[in-house]
Amino acid sequence: MDSNLFSRRRAERFAQLLDEANGGRRHHLRSPGDDELAALVAVSQRLVADRPTVEADAKFRTGLRAMLVATAEREGVGTAAKTESGPTTTGVRGSLLPAVTGRRARARGAILVGIAAGAVALSGISAASENALPGDALYGMKRSTERAQLALxxxxxxxxxxxxxxxxxxxxxxxxxxxxxxxxxxxxxxxxxxxxxxxxxxxxxxxxxxxxxxxxxxxxxxxxxxxxxxxxxxxxxxxxxxxxxxxxxxxxxxxxxxxxxxxxxxxxxxxxxxxxxxxxxxxxxxxxx
Known part of the structure; x- marks a missing residue:
């Protein structure tokens, strides 16, 4: 999770693009990585539209859960926010920091959940579309999965x-x-x-x-x-x-x-x-x- 894709800025921008794609408020900004992240957004939309019927392997689910729990612990998702001055921090910064860090923690948590759901779904889609040929219904999904692999x-x-x-x-x-x-x-x-x-x-x-x-x-x-x-x-x-x-x-x-x-x-x-x-x-x- 230390790769460029999951750096804080790219993760937050990915969350914004997902929100916009689902009808959320548009953010009047673009980043150099938008074109690369667009492939992942497209995959997420196709996953919602075409839910796979292939079930993920039990070992895959167990390994994915362990990875997400470890990442959540490392990123501090779900833990109480700490200020630099300790529990007695006062003033405007002290009142705003918990809210800001809380939003960031929730954003990280939402992204982790999205990654988990996407990974499980993508494993099913990949298995179902692996042998798709040009003209088949799942061929577009096959190519989208390839673009997602490149982005990752x-x-x-x-x-x-x-x-x-x-x-x-x-x-x-x-x-x-x-x-x-x-x-x-x-x-x-x-x-x-x-x-x-x-x-x-x-x-x-x-x-x-x-x-x-x-x-x-x-x-x-x-x-x-x-x-x-x-x-x-x-x-x-x-x-x-x-x-x-x-x-x-x-x-x-x-x-x-x-x-x-x-x-x-x-x-x-x-x-x-x-x-x-x-x-x-x-x-x-x-x-x-």
Whole structure:
């Protein structure tokens, strides 16, 4: 609960956005994180509209309850507010502080309850929509759940790996689309977009930190993904084959970018200034190195 998502300001802003989405008073302000939190608000609204019928595992409920109780104790939810001057604090500050801290405690408590309900519901929705395909009723929920996972990710490395996981999922979906040329192309478009997003995040971190660890994840992704995408070339439709080759070309470009960055890091070059859809574009190592 110490991640950026659950910092005090973001938690309070999330509560405001939830309140506004449910018809509450609008707050005349915006924060840089509103677009990211909007995905979670959208998920909460869909959870209310489409309640899952899948029951959460008993172990999950027990673990979630233990986590929430520990968080409540750490955050002081439900405990008496203390002032800096002790129990005898007087004056305007002494009279206002309990009310303010009380509101904050109630806000934290409401957020914890919302997180608990959302987590239980989301576990059911995730299980129900996990195998949803484009055109299925739960496919929109599946994609919303993915956006929520991205919002909950604690770092760009985690987000990058999630995007690559989503690209693998799009590939599985593409393999099931038969006789729908437009649908097939749309799924591969989403797959390639996820690939670019994930690669860009991982290559950027690798270049900034001069650490090739993220490039290892890219190499593993390219190896498995290229083999699976090549399997789509068996389709009889020539337009689908041409569209598949474009995705293979992207994977080739990703592999070359990872190799170039790895060489640049190995020979001690600084982080590249140039960048594109795949992230930093490294220069070649000098011949004398």
């Amino acid at each position: 990710a604690s770092s760009n490395v985690s987000r990058g790996q999630l995007f690559l996981d989503f690209a693998r999922t799009r590939l599985d979906e593409a393999a099931t689309v038969r006789g729908d040329r437009l649908g097939f192309g749309a799924v591969l478009d989403d797959m390639d977009a996820d690939t670019r997003q994930g690669v860009r995040l991982l290559t950027t971190v690798a270049a900034q930190r001069s650490d090739p660890t993220g490039l290892d994840a890219i190499d593993a992704f390219v190896t498995g993904q290229r083999q699976a995408v090549s399997g789509l070339l068996d389709r009889a439709d020539h337009a689908e084959q041409d569209r598949t080759r474009r995705s293979l070309a992207l994977l080739d470009a990703v592999g070359k970018r990872a190799d170039g960055l790895r060489e640049a890091i190995a020979c001690g070059l600084p982080a590249p200034a140039a960048s594109d859809a795949l992230g930093p574009a490294p220069a070649a190592c000098p011949a004398d190195r």
